[in-house]
Amino acid sequence: MSGLYLGSRLTVAPLLRAIWRPHVEGARNVPRRGGVLIASNHLxxxxxxxxxxxxxxKVFFLAKAEYFTGTGPKGFASRVWFNAMGMLPVERDDPKAAAHSLEQALEVLEAGExxxxxxxxxxxxxxxxxxxxVGAAHLAMQAGVPVVPVGLSGTPDVQPIGSNLPRLAKVSVKFGEPLTFGSSYKAMPAGKARRQATDEIMDAIAALSGQERAPGYNERPPAT
Known part of the structure; x- marks a missing residue:
């Protein structure tokens, strides 16, 4: 565990929890050791x-590479913050970004994180x-790790779209029971197995978050 991360857990994390006072359920469902995929809704x-x-x-997430490359005091503070939070840089505009992201994720999972x-x-x-x-299911099956579904609510009120500063708001984080995809999935064609496992993950997230389901995929808004 890095010194930056440990420092954030001991200082920044308690402060932010005291400010936001998030409601947390099911933390015991997160295995304390070994690789695990934390799959959440995104608001x-x-x-x-x-x-x-x-x-x-500790949970590793991917973050835009520009958060790690800024200059001056602001750039330094950004690098320290994102490194302390366990973020990994990824070039999202790189045509190979998706493949590279999967490689990074597999490395983390195979290292038991x-x-x-x-x-x-x-x-x-x-x-x-x-x-x-289907990327989440692919990672879980490839690394042979469980998936812990997570349902978030209230986070859009902390930082609404278009806002640069966080606000006080009620936040709920629910960790569901781990999902595993064993022999029955291995017996299926790979594409069908990944699709079925992904749908199972999303059903679990929906049960935790209580969100209305949308029929299709969520498309990234066009760059401006």
Whole structure:
């Protein structure tokens, strides 16, 4: 465990929990050791901060590479913060970014760590839960690790879309029981197994978050 991360757990994490006072359920469902995939709904930029703060163990997430490359005092502070929170840089505009992200995730899982992922791909702007992409199931099956579904609520109120500063709001984090995809899935064609496992993950997330389901995938808004 890095010194930066340990320092954040001992200082920053208690402070933020005292301010937000998140309601946490099911933390015991997160295995304390071994690789595990933390699969959550995605409502706000702060989701990747709230989950590690409420998890009983370190959770790695991917973050845009520009958060690690800034200059001056602001750039330095950004690097320290994102490194302390266990974020890993990824070049999202790189055509090979998706493949590289999967490689990074597998390395984390195979090292016996926890990796956080949003099966929807991007955050929901209307509050509904969208169909999951199969990357999460692929990672779980490839690494042979359980998936802990997570249902978040309230995080859009902490940092609404378009806002640069966080606000006080009630946040709920629910960790569900681990899902495993064993022999019955291995007997299926790979594509069918990943799709069925992904749908099972999304059903578990929906049960935890209470969100309305959307019929299709959530598309990333066009760049401006």
């Amino acid at each position: 706000s930029f702060v989701d990747s901060v709230v989950i590690p703060l409420c998890s009983p163990r 926890a990796f956080g992922i949003y099966p929807e791909g991007t955050r929901s702007r209307d509050g509904r839960l969208y169909r999951g992409h």
